[in-house]
Amino acid sequence: MRGRSWPVFEVSAKRTESPVPKIEPAKAAPKPNDLDSEELSRLHGALLDYYARELDRQNENRLEQAVDEDFYDSIQWRAEDAKVLKERGQAPIVYNVIASTVDWVLGTEKRGRSDFKVLPRRKEDGKPAEKKTALLKYLSDVNRTPFHRSRSFEDSVKVGIGWLEDGIQDADDEEPISSRYESWRNMLWDTAATELDLSDARYLFRSKWVDLDISEALFPKRYEVLRRSLSDSDSTYFIGQYGDEAMDSAEYANETSGGLRPASYAQNHRQRVRIIEGWVRRPVMASRLKGGQFSGDLFDPSSPGHVEQVNSGQAQLVEKVTMLMHVALFTSAGLLWFSPTPYRHNRFPFTPIWAYRRGRDGMPYGMIRRLRDIQEDINKRASKALAILSSNKVIMDEGAVDDLDEFEEEVAKPNAIIVKKADKELKIDVDRDLSQWHLELMSRSIQMIQQQSGVTDELLGRTTNAQSGIAVQRRQEQGSLTTTKLFDNLRLASQVQGEKQLSLVEQFMSEEKQFRITNMRGGPEFVTVNDGLPENDIVRTKADYVISDADWRATMRQAAADQLMEMLTKLPPEVAMTMLDLVVENMDLPNRDEIVKRIRSITGQRDPDADEPTQEEMVQAEQAQKAQAVQEQALQLQLRGQAAQIAKTEADTAKIGAQIADLQSKLAGTNVATQRAAIDTAQTAAVAPMLAPVADQILNEAGFVSAPEQQQRALEQSAMQEAMARQQVAQQEQQAAQQPQEPPAQMAPQPQPGA
Known part of the structure; x- marks a missing residue:
């Protein structure tokens, strides 16, 4: 389940029109499997029920989320409305003002990606913590984590929630720890949970469509279950009760021929089956460490640090009821896999990035939901104004012209010559002035989108009515504060994801390894871990993952740096020299750390955050x-x-x-x-x-x-x-x-x- 992303799937009534494929005869019945035991069969039924209930609870909001995403993609007219306009001769115009608003927020995130570091819990563990920081930066580079995080944040801004996955993978040519993006369309979670990190959630599900031959290769002992899943109502060819339009739209688009291929083409459809990955917490007796630097962790007998703490008496094992995470892979017909979590952190491997949550039920929504009505009004006003300006409305007395058909054809010409009868009234281009009022309301709606979203002309760098630089700066700060919640939730998600990544490093990166990282000047540096030296041992120590606050407050930090620079010009030179390193440290400069380091080497000052002197x-x-x-x-x-x-x-x-x-x-x-x-x-x-x-x-x-x-x-x-x-x-x-x-x-x- 941790390989390449599997395509998703859509539900539609048209599937009933597809012919049912011929099912191959079943193989010889295999020996009884533990997954078919009475206890696990009940568990499978409970998991399937959890999944179906969440699908029903979230279905309405998921449909709205799909519409939100369509609005960003300029799919903003309902099919029936667009049809009426076309029959009327009116174009369904789209002025996508929302897209530029969303793009500004997304661009701000990409431009201001944050940094992090790992801090030791004990003074003597400072060197291993530095090695862990370097290793996490290396994994971030090879896994392209910043790009996956940006993609998930994009989902969050558009539809209200984005997902990140961190786990282990069995790949000979890749690192064992992986980080990747996951589509919101595939995810369902416990809606009773209220915490943003889902620490109080009972379960979480991911749905994927997999080719039958691949699933049989992955689970050869569950051949019969996979075949039953293919032939039941939750297959590619029928409307399944374990999917919805948002989840299965792409799969349906991939599987339908659209009427451009002969009927024989439909008989050779890819055989695919829905596999659901479920993570559920179950109360069980488990051993936890009490005392020592790993206090509170689930005991891992394969961890050298855990074993040493227990053997040395610094920690002791305590048996207590624990909500232990378990993982299950199943279809609508039965279980394919079930085991306790392989991860020591005992959390979900998926991390949500929230935008906004509905107060009454906690359902997520993004920026677009608040702006959809205004965007629809913009489109309708623009379409109506264009229709008025492009057509001729005529009011005339009966009998003003001899031939109405000829008159209609002539009046549509730009150089029309109209002959009317005397004493008969005939007015052309009536109500043409209405177009300017539609355009005026359209302009006000565009301004309303900026006010609602906080992405004003000042933030976009456009011409405004602000007369002074201070006024422009104040409006920029006001707009930035409006979008602060989105970036604050992203920071929380980055913190939670980093904690999981650090735990995976401490658990699974136990072998000696040398890797390359790039320093602040882009040069290569080689770091070695687990080579037998205490300062390079990363599995026997506990550390904490910390997001850099400075990178999340770039604008405020730059303003403070400007004030400090102005203050330095008014101080005596000897006093200004003692403060110069702190001022440069607050600036957004390339090679900032190296500049500060050289200033301190001249003034003889030390880094105030350094615990011990460097070499x-x-x-x-x-x-x-x-x-x-x-x-x-x-x-x-x-x-x-x-x-x-x-x-x-x-x-x-x-x-x-x-x-x-x-x-x-x-x-x-x-x-x-x-x-x-x-x-x-x-x-x-x-x-x-x-x-x-x-x-x-x-x-x-x-x-x-x-x-x-x-x-x-x-x-x-x-x-x-x-x-x-x-x-x-x-x-x-x-x-x-x-x-x-x-x-x-x-x-x-x-x-x-x-x-």
């Missing part, structure tokens, strides 16, 4: 430590050199002082001799007073200094030497302070032992 950060921290040690050593050497220079200066100063003292002592002896000569001179001056001034002048010129003068000069010289020494020390300290010193690099936190 590059540890290397950078080590290099910063070495550079700081070298810088401190150079500073010490510089200070030592300056101290030695100061000591040398002091020694030179002391030496000069000693030389000055020696000169002073020699000068003292000279002064004594001079004093003696002065005394003699004084005596002479006493005898001759008029000679004293002459003697003083002679002593001064000879260099004689008196004792008071010597003391005064010594004090002045000592003060001058001390001032010079202080000035030199101050200059050296100032030079040392002006040396450029880089601040020590921010050290990355080192992991503590036993953390």
